Amino acid sequence: MRSFLICMTMLSKTFAYALRAVTYVAVHSKEGKKVNLEQLSEGIDVPQPFLGKIMQDLVRQGVLKSMKGPGGGFWTDEFSLKLPAFEILNATDGYAVLTSCLMGKKNCNSSLPCPLHAEYALCRDTLFDALRNTRISDLAQKVEAKEIFLAEDN
Amino acid sequence: MRSFLICMTMLSKTFAYALRAVTYVAVHSKEGKKVNLEQLSEGIDVPQPFLGKIMQDLVRQGVLKSMKGPGGGFWTDEFSLKLPAFEILNATDGYAVLTSCLMGKKNCNSSLPCPLHAEYALCRDTLFDALRNTRISDLAQKVEAKEIFLAEDN
DNA sequence: CGAATAAAAGATAATAATATCTTTTTATAT
DNA sequence: ATATAAAAAGATATTATTATCTTTTATTCG
Ligand code: FES
Ligand code: FES
Numbered sequence: 001m002r003s004f005l006i007c008m009t010m011l012s013k014t015f016a017y018a019l020r021a022v023t024y025v026a027v028h029s030k031e032g033k034k035v036n037l038e039q040l041s042e043g044i045d046v047p048q049p050f051l052g053k054i055m056q057d058l059v060r061q062g063v064l065k066s067m068k069g070p071g072g073g074f075w076t077d078e079f080s081l082k083l084p085a086f087e088i089l090n091a092t093d094g095y096a097v098l099t100s101c102l103m104g105k106k107n108c109n110s111s112l113p114c115p116l117h118a119e120y121a122l123c124r125d126t127l128f129d130a131l132r133n134t135r136i137s138d139l140a141q142k143v144e145a146k147e148i149f150l151a152e153d154n
Numbered sequence: 155m156r157s158f159l160i161c162m163t164m165l166s167k168t169f170a171y172a173l174r175a176v177t178y179v180a181v182h183s184k185e186g187k188k189v190n191l192e193q194l195s196e197g198i199d200v201p202q203p204f205l206g207k208i209m210q211d212l213v214r215q216g217v218l219k220s221m222k223g224p225g226g227g228f229w230t231d232e233f234s235l236k237l238p239a240f241e242i243l244n245a246t247d248g249y250a251v252l253t254s255c256l257m258g259k260k261n262c263n264s265s266l267p268c269p270l271h272a273e274y275a276l277c278r279d280t281l282f283d284a285l286r287n288t289r290i291s292d293l294a295q296k297v298e299a300k301e302i303f304l305a306e307d308n
Numbered sequence: 309c310g311a312a313t314a315a316a317a318g319a320t321a322a323t324a325a326t327a328t329c330t331t332t333t334t335a336t337a338t
Numbered sequence: 339a340t341a342t343a344a345a346a347a348g349a350t351a352t353t354a355t356t357a358t359c360t361t362t363t364a365t366t367c368g
Contacts, residue, residue, distance in 0.1 A: 010164035010165065010251055013258065013355080013356070014355080016258030019256070019258075019270070020258065023257075023269060036313090047356085047357060048358090049357065052315075052316080052317095053317095053356095055315085055316095059316090066314095067364085067365070068313080068314055068315045068364040069312090069314060069315080069366050069367095070313040070366045071314085071366065071367095072315065072364085072365065073314075074315090102170065103170050104171065104173075112302060113300075113302070114302065115177060115292070115296035115302070120284065123277055123278075123281040123284065127273070130270060130273030134270065134273065138269070146267075148268065166326090167325080190344065190345085191344075191345070201326085201328075203327065203328050203329070204326065204327050204328075206345075206347095207347095209346095210346065213345090221334085221335070222336095222343080222346075223342085223343060223345080224336045225337090226344050226345065
């Protein structure tokens with residue numbers, strides 16, 4: 001009678017939502033359009049109020065731009081587009097996930113490694129590299145090129 | 155005023171505790187000793203009642219053996235020692251974490267990949283390989299060889 | 309200016325993960 | 339058999355994460 005709903009993704013839902021949101025906004029910004037919360041929420045299939053909070057964080061951390069009022073919304077400028085996806089992690093979950101021990105030791109270090117350190121460090125580094133080397137503009141470009149939808153149902 | 159307590163490890167605390175617990179038990183089993191919950195809880199620095207639940211799961215899933223009553227406790231037999239660490243994940247969080255999409259798409263597949271699929275699949279595979287290729291006996295052996303402690307404070 | 313639009317912020321609620329406490333069952337030893 | 343030790347199971351509590359609702363503030367446009 002196990003539920004198997006425990007920690008289905010390695011990272012948080014918040015981070016997954018943020019990745020989708022930023023990518024969606026970036027695609028539309030390239031077409032010169034701002035995106036408002038309602039449109040975004042529908043476009044990436046994330047509950048609007050929760051998404052609002054995530055967007056706040058992303059703007060506060062400088063990952064996105066926003067403007068209130070009529071015709072307002074979210075967009076990416078040249079600066080944003082050049083940022084690595086790592087900044088999205090940084091603005092949501094934080095990067096501690098990339099430095100912490102798989103077996104839960106207080107400090108992960110190779111001088112007193114846990115039995116899975118070497119292997120896990122490799123795993124983390126692969127993700128770290130991916131998030132470092134992929135820019136927000138790359139995310140948008142891949143979506144455009146492959147015509148992938150960002151809504152969850154696919 | 156962010157808290158940064160969100161999802162500090164990629165996987166759950168439960169899984170981290172289970173890895174430490176099984177390793178601790180395996181080390182002591184090699185010396186022909188059973189381990190009871192109280193000793194284990196102190197040895198790996200995990201709250202006893204919560205650990206009890208995790209141990210139940212591990213026994214139920216066949217990763218460990220247990221016996222009630224005086225002189226009872228937990229141990230690993232030859233079968234257990236040969237199991238890959240993957241079975242510990244399977245008995246706690248489940249393996250869904252190794253097949254789910256980083257960006258939260260319902261299905262992760264390479265025919266309709268999200269913009270980070272290739273990179274993330276690599277990251278997951280690294281972890282998967284590590285958990286497949288490391289047996290419980292290997293975990294114990296590494297602890298013995300390097301005299302590493304499994305309690306959190308190091 | 310005043311009305312309308314849209315994000316920001318604040319307060320509250322639901323769910324899942326983690327932790328604790330109590331009772332029951334099973335085995336051992338005297 | 340009885341007492342004792344120890345895991346299993348059940349019930350409850352706490353905390354973190356995810357989600358929702360309401361109010362406030364900023365911007366645009368007539
Ligand atoms: S010490 Fe455990 S992952 Fe580095
Ligand atoms: S589709 Fe996103 S990780 Fe595979």
